[in-house]
Amino acid sequence: MYDRRSFLCRTALLALGAVLPGALRAQTPSAPGRLLYGLPAGATGHKLASGALDILAKQLNTEYQLEINEARESREASETVKGAPPDGATLLQVQSGSMVMHPNLYSSLNYDPLNDFTPLALLGDFPYSLTLGPAVPASVVTLTHYLDWVAENPEYRDIGFSLYGSQAHLVSLVLARNKEIALRPQPYKAVKPLVHDLHTGTLAAAVTVAGNNAVLGRGQLRSLAVTGNQRLKGWPTTPTFAEEGVNGMDIIGWYGWFAPAHLPTGIAKDLRDKIHAMQATAEFAHLQDELLLNQVDMEPADIRERMRQEIAVYGKMVQTYGISQIV
The missing domain is CATH 3.40.190.150 (Bordetella uptake gene, domain 1)
Known part of the structure; x- marks a missing residue:
């Protein structure tokens, strides 16, 4: 058919x-x-x-x-x-x-x-994804859980993104201000070193192009939320930031x-x-x-x-x- x-x-x-x-x-x-x-x-x-x-x-x-x-x-x-x-x-x-x-x-x-x-x-x-690496326990399964975990583990408050002044940079700033948490956005020159640091646990979380999780993730990365006003067809169980109570994330x-x-x-x-x-x-x-x-x-x-x-x-x-x- x-x-x-x-x-x-x-x-x-x-x-x-x-x-x-x-x-x-x-x-x-x-x-x-x-x-x-x-x-x-x-x-x-x-x-x-x-x-x-x-x-x-x-x-x-x-x-x-x-x-x-x-x-x-x-x-x-x-x-x-x-x-x-x-x-x-x-x-x-x-x-x-x-x-x-x-x-x-x-x-x-x-x-x-x-x-x-x-x-x-x-x-x-x-869309852009809030992507977690293996440094974050598997028990952290929602945005609220992640923010609570960062509050308890401030040494992991860095949140990576590729290129200063990018849309991913904006996503990290909107999240930090909207949830009033001291996340520390960290720019990378390219996505490969960012993903490398996620894999090794040097970095706990990042804002990534959603497709990079599939291309570079090797099954070790997971998404807690995506930008935009609707869920991704390929990730039907991953909520949007709006569903998680974060406004201003219509960044596509x-x-x-x-x-x-x-x-x-x-x-x-x-x-x-x-x-x-x-x-x-x-x-x-x-x-x-x-x-x-x-x-x-x-x-x-x-x-x-x-x-x-x-x-x-x-x-x-x-x-x-x-x-x-x-x-």
């Missing part, structure tokens, strides 16, 4: 099949393109990019090579794509913070998220693909058609499920509007929670 998503996936691929022999394949570049990603390898975003590019190459005759450029907290990757020729050969994968948090974090940002790029597609929404991240600004209309349409066809495959649906991502269908104007709204919302939160700007 096919569910609705499976039916729509197959319908989209059949429709695209009628087009591929002509216009789409005619515009496929002879040399592989580049997809730049500005966060370290090994975590959810890296696996998403690799999996999506593999589907594009094998099923849609469109080849891009992934390049990891994590310099300067993903800013260098964004600047590189901003300055690339608008010919569809150079694309950018972002985790949403670089588009909606960075404008509020850096006093001088060398790219404009709204005007320097052409949105192509969002590849999935994701996303991954997106962008091209340089002024991309010709025909090339932009060609790329979007291919990406949408890739997203319609059963393989991509499986990849999203594996990485705990929710499908997002938004047109370019809607992506820009979402970014504009999130920049404003997070700007207010940065001020409210006292995250200092980086000069």
